[in-house]
Amino acid sequence: TEACLTAIDAADALNAFVHKTPEIAIERAKAADARIKAGDAPSMCGLPIGIKDLFCTKGVPSQAASKILEGFKPEYESTVSQQLADAGAVMLGKLNMDEFAMGSSNETSVYGNAVSPWRRGNDDAQLTPGGSSGGSASAVSADLCLAATGTDTGGSIRQPAAFVGITGIKPTYGRCSRWGIVAFASSLDQAGPMTKNVRDAAIMLETMCGHDTKDSTSAELAVPNFEAMLTGDIKGKKIGIPKEYRMDGMPAEIEKLWADGAAMLKDAGAEIVDISLPHTKYALPAYYVIAPAEASSNLARYDGVRYGRRAQIGQGDGITEMYEKTRAEGFGHEVQRRVMVGTYVLSAGFYDAYYNRARKVRTLIKKDFEDVFAAGVDAILTPATPSASFGLGEMTEADPVQMYLNDVFTVTVNLAGLPGISVPAGLDSQGLPLGLQLIGRPWDEGDLLNTAYALE
Numbered sequence: 001t002e003a004c005l006t007a008i009d010a011a012d013a014l015n016a017f018v019h020k021t022p023e024i025a026i027e028r029a030k031a032a033d034a035r036i037k038a039g040d041a042p043s044m045c046g047l048p049i050g051i052k053d054l055f056c057t058k059g060v061p062s063q064a065a066s067k068i069l070e071g072f073k074p075e076y077e078s079t080v081s082q083q084l085a086d087a088g089a090v091m092l093g094k095l096n097m098d099e100f101a102m103g104s105s106n107e108t109s110v111y112g113n114a115v116s117p118w119r120r121g122n123d124d125a126q127l128t129p130g131g132s133s134g135g136s137a138s139a140v141s142a143d144l145c146l147a148a149t150g151t152d153t154g155g156s157i158r159q160p161a162a163f164v165g166i167t168g169i170k171p172t173y174g175r176c177s178r179w180g181i182v183a184f185a186s187s188l189d190q191a192g193p194m195t196k197n198v199r200d201a202a203i204m205l206e207t208m209c210g211h212d213t214k215d216s217t218s219a220e221l222a223v224p225n226f227e228a229m230l231t232g233d234i235k236g237k238k239i240g241i242p243k244e245y246r247m248d249g250m251p252a253e254i255e256k257l258w259a260d261g262a263a264m265l266k267d268a269g270a271e272i273v274d275i276s277l278p279h280t281k282y283a284l285p286a287y288y289v290i291a292p293a294e295a296s297s298n299l300a301r302y303d304g305v306r307y308g309r310r311a312q313i314g315q316g317d318g319i320t321e322m323y324e325k326t327r328a329e330g331f332g333h334e335v336q337r338r339v340m341v342g343t344y345v346l347s348a349g350f351y352d353a354y355y356n357r358a359r360k361v362r363t364l365i366k367k368d369f370e371d372v373f374a375a376g377v378d379a380i381l382t383p384a385t386p387s388a389s390f391g392l393g394e395m396t397e398a399d400p401v402q403m404y405l406n407d408v409f410t411v412t413v414n415l416a417g418l419p420g421i422s423v424p425a426g427l428d429s430q431g432l433p434l435g436l437q438l439i440g441r442p443w444d445e446g447d448l449l450n451t452a453y454a455l456e
């Protein structure tokens with residue numbers, strides 16, 4: 001813990017930790033020492049970790065990287081961060097992210113962007129650690145902590161993990177409690193671990209999972225011992241390669257990475273089969289209707305009364321002006337764009353044309369996966385991202401759609417509620433990490449982790 005705290009102070013330039021909690025860390029580390037001495041060490045005893053700023057942590061600022069939550073210190077702890085603390089994990093502080101988890105580069109954060117510890121060849125230009133869990137990715141990759149929590153609504157664990165060469169898993173929707181995690185799009189949001197390798201992911205995921213009566217969508221299922229399932233034996237497993245993920249203009253390096261990954265799994269005894277997920281091309285548009293729709297509803301609670309920051313109002317201003325000023329000043333551009341898009345697609349005149357249609361598309365996407373799994377496929381292999389990490393400021397605000405394209409391989413998994421994992425798969429010609437994604441059957445994270453283990 002002390003080594004991590006020193007490393008964090010020396011790495012301020014990465015802007016990964018936005019609230020440091022050294023006192024809490026030392027206190028918990030001492031408690032962990034005592035438990036180890038007493039021979040009562042739970043699974044994560046004494047392991048220093050970072051917590052994404054989206055998780056409510058009792059008495060510690062939890063701002064979702066938004067100005068509107070300035071000064072908010074929750075009275076309660078999220079279920080997931082509580083489970084980690086109960087298992088002996090030591091919280092070092094809160095990690096940077098895109099505002100309300102909306103983004104793919106960590107550039108929408110009120111704290112300014114987190115920076116990747118990686119560089120492109122000899123070029124000094126700062127690169128994005130991805131988003132929205134960019135601080136988590138940067139911190140784990142730079143050894144500021146041994147692991148971190150992330151959340152994934154449309155790829156926010158898997159894309160940043162791929163950009164910095166670490167492992168990240170989004171479990172099946174309902175595996176982890178969402179209670180106490182600031183809501184973005186409730187039917188898509190899931191928490192998950194971001195770690196250095198698959199074994200760590202298995203251990204941490206087991207700690208984070210489990211039924212919680214405080215989240216009505218949390219599954220009442222036993223949590224397996226994921227670590228014990230890491231045998232590395234994948235003989236006879238059927239791995240599907242979906243043809244629709246072979247996009248026009250896909251960089252040759254990504255093609256090669258994908259082929260190499262398939263060859264590795266084949267060498268380990270898996271059978272590689274070509275599959276089709278015909279509705280893939282509608283996933284991104286459906287996601288960017290559904291996610292903003294749910295966000296516009298979830299974010300209605302930030303009104304300057306119940307949480308965080310309230311704008312100064314003038315003489316004669318009433319409550320409407322207070323709401324307007326608070327929300328205009330408190331939400332950043334991307335968040336405002338999502339609220340506007342979401343409100344529009346939910347409005348009486350357009351509900352059927354956009355929101356309902358997107359929901360139907362979502363059902364078809366889910367069915368594509370169900371059909372493939374019913375035909376005997378055990379896991380699906382795809383690239384995690386369409387490119388390696390990019391320079392900060394390279395994909396500007398002027399073209400939000402360009403940024404949304406980052407999520408092309410990851411959003412299908414959230415729409416279908418499936419587990420997906422990103423594992424490091426080597427470096428590109430400029431020395432930047434690339435990731436491969438494996439998508440698994442619902443509730444079969446153990447098998448998915450084991451297949452990922454074979455790719456490591």
Ligand code: GLN
Nearest residue numbers: 101102103153154155156
């Ligand atoms: N980049 C996606 C978005 O901006 C995904 C975000 C996420 O998974 N939290 O919506």
